[in-house]
Amino acid sequence: MPTPSLAALPIRRLTLRDLSACADLSEDRGWPREEHKWGLLLTAGKGYGIDDPAGGLVAVCAVTEYGSWERTDLGAIGMVLVAERHARRGVGRRLMRHVVSAMGATPLTLHATPYGRPLYEELGFKVTGRAEMLTGHFLPGRTESGVATRAAIAEDLPSILRLDEEVFGADRTPLIARLPAFTDQLRVAEDSGRIIGYAAAWPNEDTHVVGPLIARDTKTAKALIASLAAHTDRPLRTDIDVRHEELLAWAKARGLASVAFNDVMTYGIPDLPGDWTRRFAPLTVAAG
Secondary structure, eight states: OOOOGGGGGGEEOOOGGGGHHHHHHHTTTTTOHHHHHHHHHHHHHHHEEEEEETSEEEEEEEEEEEEESSOEEEEEEEEEEEEGGGGTTSSHHHHHHHHHTTTTTTEEEEOOOOTTTHHHHHHHHHEEEEEEEEOOOOOOOOOOOEEEEOOGGGGGGHHHHHHHHHHHHHHHHHHTTTHHHOSSEEEEETTEEEEEEEEEEEEEEEEEEEEEEESSSHHHHHHHHHHHTOSSOEEEEEEEEOOOOOHHHHHHHOOOOEEEEEEEEEEEESSSOOOGGEEESSOOOOTT
């Protein structure tokens, strides 16, 4: 029986049963396997993929939707991967067109590498921002005075959800409610008993990724990062909005080094909703 052409292979929804195949594809493209992150994306969001008749997956991507039960206000696209053996044959373009069509009138966002940006621009995405990836062992220093931080407790979740929706600009309950189980640390900053910021650190290979990072101001963001670093021996990794120049300079002075830049792109909206001044880092660039 002849092997079907790539254009004839169906696109289907992925499930948790596809987690290992997604991780295999990440590894095929030189990325970390990131099985922990894939598990979150496939449960809190939707995965799309194309099966390879020879085994494994030809291509994958993940979409995380935010909003109410009645209406999706924003969709974040991430982990767009095509197997090396099938690269540069239009598979990624076909998968992305399918996802954009499936999302209908829902505004979309994604973080693009320099390699992927031309494809997304061809599909109508516009660059609206930039994020800088930092990684390294955090060097402790002077405590950020005046900002109280502590480990989050179950009773904090409603306040965290309210603050997150206010700052992010859309309801992320299905994602944020999973943070206590997904992360190794979830910490909050307080002022007079009111939560003014929160941050998480979750395991990815040999690092702890800092994100989300939501804070009233830069001083609070610094305190949250320092409090997370104080409770881990792993190097940290995070993706900070480049407009937060003070936080970036501080993090670099504390031992984190710049390793990459990604363009923040949107489709169907001129810019992301919410308050960027209090949104310092995403949970992961794959989910916005």
